[in-house]
Amino acid sequence: MTHAPDAGDGGQGRLLVTGAAGNFGSACARHLLEVGYDIVSLDSRPSHVEGVKNVTADLTDLGQVLEALTYIDWQYTGGVDAIVHLGAIPAPGITTSGATFDNNARATHNVFLAAKIKGVKRVVWASSETTVGIPFDVPPHQVPVTEASPPMPQSTYAMVKVLEEEMARHFCRWDADLTMIGLRFSNIIHESDYPELIGAQGDPAERRWNLWGYVDARDAAQAVELALKTARGGTDVYIIAAADTVSPLTNHDLLRAEFPGVHVVGDIGTHTTLLSIDKARKDLGYEPHFSWRDHVERE
């Protein structure tokens, strides 16, 4: 722990969580509080998660990000032990590509640069499954898709995520003590989303766009917690998905219907995720606990 302790310190250290007022940010902040972190939210709107300290600020303004890492009047003093950077326009098509680029690329550069300037040595940030070719209008190079598959962004949103991964590589080259872990989340599903998700399963074409992938928000939060603790330095990226696909159909039936002739590597199982999580399992100890199948059984 490097920051000056103050009231409300959770014992694991203090995190600046950007985007903590968002859908995943709220779930993630709740989980990190539960496991003992003290959380400072940096978002353009306040987080309503109880126990979070709010700093309402604009990530595209470097001065505001630096101040949030340094001192916010009565809120807290001292620095933070690590940054979890989730703040972004979270998908293509929400606003224009130009506005998405301006917001997301600048925000991430500011967060990475502010970490370097303030000597914060660990950053975990939300990359995305979209870096690998989503939507798969063009078939994937192979299944399962892995981190070794070449980046194939199909939108400005995804291209910025690829740029962020490249930025992290150079920040870590400049500072050998820095650890920057990018989590390429699949489509993040909250418990309340399961009924709609399950309703969309009849037609294999409906979710071919991301190879029938998803991740429960609680597992995505687990991945953040693990990435905060990993002993490895430098930068790396991990696909974070559920252990299974979202479809009741078998992988062979899905691929026959939507990607006939795709190069299949190894044993793809019956319902095993086609967005490989082997690397996250091996390096981070990630193991998804939640599946839509359990949700169906409970209904």
Ligand SMILES: NC(=O)c1ccc[n+]([C@@H]2O[C@H](COP(=O)([O-])OP(=O)(O)OC[C@H]3O[C@@H](n4cnc5c(N)ncnc54)[C@H](O)[C@@H]3O)[C@@H](O)[C@H]2O)c1
């Ligand atoms: N939701 C998914 O399925 C999914 C999948 C892969 C990756 N991701 C990534 O995960 C992260 C969180 O996604 P989410 O679904 O919670 O999105 P969200 O829109 O619910 O939350 C994003 C938060 O970022 C904040 N934000 C955006 N720009 C900001 C700025 N300039 N200054 C301050 N705050 C700003 C917003 O106010 C919002 O609270 C994003 O980086 C997204 O790209 C999401």
